[in-house]
Amino acid sequence: MGPLAGLRVIELASIGPGPMCAMLLADLGADVLRIDRTEPSGLGVPVDKKFEVSGRNRRSVALDFKQPAGRDAALRLIDRADVLIEGWRPGVAERLGLGPAECHARNPGLVYGRMTGFGQTGPLASAAGHDLNYIALTGALHAIGPAGGKPVPPLNLVGDYGGGALYLAFGLMAAVFERSRSGQGQVVDAAMVDGASSLMSIFHGLQAAGRWDDSRRGANLLDGGAPFYDTYETADGKHVALGPLEPKFFAEFVQRTGLDERFVKRQYDPRLWPEMREAIAARMREKTRDEWCALLEGTDACFAPVLTLSEAPRHHHAAERGAFIDLDGVVQAAPAPRFSRSVPDTPRPPVAPGTHTAAVLAEAGFSADEIAALRASGAAVGA
Numbered sequence: 001m002g003p004l005a006g007l008r009v010i011e012l013a014s015i016g017p018g019p020m021c022a023m024l025l026a027d028l029g030a031d032v033l034r035i036d037r038t039e040p041s042g043l044g045v046p047v048d049k050k051f052e053v054s055g056r057n058r059r060s061v062a063l064d065f066k067q068p069a070g071r072d073a074a075l076r077l078i079d080r081a082d083v084l085i086e087g088w089r090p091g092v093a094e095r096l097g098l099g100p101a102e103c104h105a106r107n108p109g110l111v112y113g114r115m116t117g118f119g120q121t122g123p124l125a126s127a128a129g130h131d132l133n134y135i136a137l138t139g140a141l142h143a144i145g146p147a148g149g150k151p152v153p154p155l156n157l158v159g160d161y162g163g164g165a166l167y168l169a170f171g172l173m174a175a176v177f178e179r180s181r182s183g184q185g186q187v188v189d190a191a192m193v194d195g196a197s198s199l200m201s202i203f204h205g206l207q208a209a210g211r212w213d214d215s216r217r218g219a220n221l222l223d224g225g226a227p228f229y230d231t232y233e234t235a236d237g238k239h240v241a242l243g244p245l246e247p248k249f250f251a252e253f254v255q256r257t258g259l260d261e262r263f264v265k266r267q268y269d270p271r272l273w274p275e276m277r278e279a280i281a282a283r284m285r286e287k288t289r290d291e292w293c294a295l296l297e298g299t300d301a302c303f304a305p306v307l308t309l310s311e312a313p314r315h316h317h318a319a320e321r322g323a324f325i326d327l328d329g330v331v332q333a334a335p336a337p338r339f340s341r342s343v344p345d346t347p348r349p350p351v352a353p354g355t356h357t358a359a360v361l362a363e364a365g366f367s368a369d370e371i372a373a374l375r376a377s378g379a380a381v382g383a
Helices: 017-027 068-078 100-106 131-136 157-182 192-199 201-208 247-257 270-284 289-296 316-321 357-363 368-377
Strands: 008-012 031-037 059-063 083-086 111-116 186-191 230-233 239-242 303-305 324-327 330-333
Touching: 008 017, 008 068, 017 031, 017 083, 017 111, 017 157, 031 068, 059 068, 059 357, 068 100, 068 368, 083 157, 100 111, 111 157, 131 157, 131 192, 157 186, 157 192, 186 192, 192 201, 230 270, 239 289, 247 289, 289 303, 357 368
Parallel strands: 008 031, 008 083, 031 059, 083 111, 111 186
Antiparallel strands: 230 239, 239 303, 324 330
16 A cells, blocks of 8 residues: 555665665555665675665565576566666666666656766766765765864765655656656656755855855854754753744743843844853753753753654654554664555565565566576576
8 A cells, every 4th residue: 555556666776875765665655676686785784684674665586687687587577667766876777788778668658767976977977985975065064063073974864865865766756747747758867966965955045145154064053053953961961952943932942941031132143152052051961851851842942852763762752653663673764754545554574685586577477487597597596
């Protein structure tokens, strides 16, 4: 079930944003078939497949693309697909005979999604890189970090997942919608540098308006420069996040914490920010994180405790909403977003490469003799 039920997706196995995008589509009901290579692959670190959360909710066929029989088997599977996701360096799919030209010659309506760091064109297109390199080119990394300190990696959320997986998923669905009118497929070139740059749109606007200092970190309204949009240590060594940007919310925060009322009148006066920060920091250190939760959580003071990965699923708000699920002993986020009518099924745990090789090939019309020949040659491998 789910809003994407009936959408058939082929994922050519990769790492990072490609699998994340495929997970998003599969979580919402798409039938995603991952074509794994016959040699080991994965996150880039040795972990059991059950821990590769972004690999959940799909079947797997393992094929050797370097063998003509393996490539041809992949093309026969792609013939039946609505969408393809490919996350290799530019030119790799073409060298394997699985590029857009080959696929569209057989399946003109295919939406061919390409996920890269630097894009399919440009002087850096073929260069190796990772999330941190991509967001470094967009201005995002420069803007993240403490005042007077160096830029800080924001995990790999901004490039891989925000600027990569989410923009690819959005682009794929836009192309599927356009196909409903034109009847034609097309290539979606999703580059992490493009997506991360798009995410920075508001800050380009603020800079142009003279409301953002690009020369310093930790000096602006949303980068920790404002004392009322930052994190603070509590009496027990934990932290809380404060975000009462609007005057009415800041006034409530000041009233509930007993801070000096003059801070309300001069909230946006940077000359007062150092004194304000010291006062807020001193007040937050007077109570434990849980004590501040009891006083401020659920109010309009724009407050939240800073939770660990282990604590987040146990928070009462997440528990009430069923925001996390347990698959095969691995706690992970439930599918998002939510739908009022076409509610997706509970995801299935990740599987080992080739788990469904024989079944999927048979479903696609391969005869028993063809499947046996593929397996005997090593062009197809079962779990």
